[in-house]
Amino acid sequence: MRILVTVKFTPDLQSHRSFTDGSVTRTADDGSMNELDENAVEAALQLVEAAGEGEVYALTVGGPDAVAAVRKALQLGANHAIHVSDEEIAGADVFGTAKVLAAAIRKVHEEQPLDLVITGMAALDGLTSMLPTALAADLGWSQLTLASELTVADGEATIVRHMPDAHETVAAPLPAVVSVTDEANSPRYPNFKLIMAARKAPVTQWSLADIGVDGVTVGAIAARTEVRDASPRPEKADRQVVTDTGDGGVTLANFLIEKGLA
Amino acid sequence: MSGNTVAVLVEHRDGVVAQPTLENLTLARSLGEPVAVWLGEPPSDEASATLGAYGAGAVRVVELGAAGRLPKVRAAAVGAATPDAPVVLMTSTFLNKEVATLLALETGAGVVVDASGAELADGRVETEQTVFAATWNIRTRVVSERAIVALRPNTTQATEVDGAGAATVETVVFEAPEVPERLVAVSAVEREEGVPLAEARVVVSGGRGTNGDYALVRDLADVLGGAVGATRDATDEGWISHEHMVGQTGTTVTPALYVACGISGAVHHRGGMQASGTIVAVNIDPDAPIFEIADLGIVGDLNDVLPQAIATLQEHKGA
Known part of the structure; x- marks a missing residue:
């Protein structure tokens, strides 16, 4: 069982974030792997453990900070880490990001075929859950x-998908792109041995040239949407907090x- | 771009058009000429009349069986019904976000999801959204000629067009594509009475502070005509089903009124409700983060506060 997990570096949800020139400004000390990607890593590890053989690759795209995301995956038990970084990726939209990830996945797949790509259900930093769909489409999986x-x-993956009106069971042949929700499992905590090993583990660094992608097809120039304006939501005026002294319900x-409203 | 076809994907349950679709038709009128896209068994006369009343000149029907649950089949159906539409609007649901992505890959459209509004500016669609757990407002311009926008419920006031007739029913010829995914089983989720959580104008939610007893939360929701929500904690405890979970991985809600009962306000929960119109919180802990975003916070025991509030509201309703 060979599985690749895509992981994303996201800022700490509690930390201060801002937009600069239409992009999210982050600093290296306030982020890690997108929390929902932990469920993806866990799903991959469980499948490999159940199969009794296999390997888990962690792949991320992003600036120098993003390496923290694959390091976290290594701590959890992933065997290999790949970081695609290139200045020309800046400003990519979801379709551009999917294209970069797909090219890197093909490179791994061509060396030795993968069975699955697993992703988290969404990134908690405001991006959407569109990536898994775009990625599967680009790969043709x-x-x-x-x-x-x-x-x-038997060469097939089967999932249960909770939609608002029904629970669906859906099956498809491998290789497949699967996104898992936070209901799928409870991610493990990294143990000390893995944390120490992850520090020294090599991370494969690829540029766009290494994976055969032309920057103009994925970066800001190719993006179909652009952020025009971003501003913090204004604090609500007239907020009040009162302590119940017997008439709180009436208040x-x-x-x-x-x-x-009533 | 004004005067162009603006397609609105219809959400319907048991043949009845859902409120967010009426909001999207209202919004579509400001962007061009609305046409409704209906997937499934053809609409009743009543449904066509409703769609017409909110501005749809036509309703394009694609008959789809259970395979319409598969994102790729659904996206192909929407594509077949909208070849002439530079703008496609839909309700922001997990399924529709997948449909929007697949459709965009076919048409080259730019996509914005979880939007709270859209307008035309210099011949392109621009949208409003809140991001980062609803702490920032952003305005996005769709650069490409075609735009697909998925909108959150309760972000446009739905209004009828005076004297509009029923939408003309047009049948779209469609052959479902072969896809590698197959539906093995579908088991329906029993739907609670009343408005679905995602679309409700009022949501009353209970968290750990309820200790698993949702009677007061339900009673308050009843008197306010609202839906019942919950936190991840509460659904994990099995106190209430997962369908009630409000949060970034559950249901994102944007009601006119959100009442948080015994909810501390963890960041994942706030991300799913912070864009609500008015927020009221009841919590025994004065330091609960939920108070930072509440228009009115009551520090107190919900077992004291809620019964009194319910009684006062019932009295008001009866008056």
Whole structure:
């Protein structure tokens, strides 16, 4: 079982973030791997452990900071780490990012075929859950998204997908791109031995040239959308916090009535 | 671009058009000529009349069976119904985000999801969104000629067009593509009465502070005509089903009123509700982060505060 997990560097959700020239400004000390990607790494490790053989690759795209994301995957137990970094990727939209990831995945797949690519369900830093779909389409592989359960047998992957109106069971032949939700499993904690080993483990560094991608097809020039303006949401005015001294419920009700909400 | 076809993908349940679709039709009127796209069994006369009343001149019907649940089949169906539409609007759901992505790969459209508004500027679509757990507002310009925008419910006030007739039903010829994915089983989730959480104008949610007893939360939701929400903690404890979870990985809600009962306000929960109109919080802990974003916070025991609030609201309703 050979599985590649895509992981994303995201800023700490509690930290201060800002936009500069239409891009998210981050600093190296306030981020790590997107929390929901931990479920993807866990799903990959469990499948390899159940199969009794195999390897897990962690792949990320991004600036120098992004290496923290694959290092975290190594700490959790991934065997190999790949970091694609190139100035020309700056400003990429979801389609550009998918193209870069797909090219790197093909390079791994051509050396020795992969069975699965697993991703998290979304990035918690404001990006969307569009990437897994775009990635599967670029690779031309089966697409099994938002898996709450994942099993692999007889050259097929089967997932259970919780939609608002129904629970669906969907199957597709390998190789497939699967995105897993935070219901799929409980990610493990890294152990001390793996943390120490991850520090020294090599991370393969690729540029766009290494994976045969022309920068103009993925970066800001190719993006179909651009951020025009970004501003922090204004603090709400007239906020009030009162302590209940016996009439808190009346206060609450009257507030709603005055606002025309009841 | 004004005067162009603006396609609106219809969300419907049991043949009834969902409220967010009426909001999107209203918005579509400001962008061009709305046409509705209906997937599934053809609409009833009543549904066509509703779509017409909110501005759809036509409703294009693609008959789809269960295979329409597969994103690739669904996206192909929407594509077949909208070859002439430079703008496609839909409701922001997990499934529609996949549909938007696949459709964009076919048409070259730019995509914005989770938008709260859209307008035309210099011949291109520009959208409003909140990001980073709803702490920032951003304005995005779709650079490409075609645009697909998925909008959050409750972000446009739905209004009817005076004297509009029913939408004309047009059947779209469609052959579902061969796809590698196959549906093995579909088991329906029993739907609760009332408005679905994602579309509700009022949401009353309970967290750890309920200790698993949702009676007061439900009663308050009832008197306010709202839907019941919950935190990840509560659904993990099994106190209430996962469909009720409000948060970035559950349902994102943007109601006019959000009442948080016994909810501390963890960042993942806030990300799913922070863009709500008015936020009211009841929590026994004065340091709960939820108070930082509440318009009104009551520091107190919800077992004292909620019954009193419910009684006062019932009295008001009866008056």
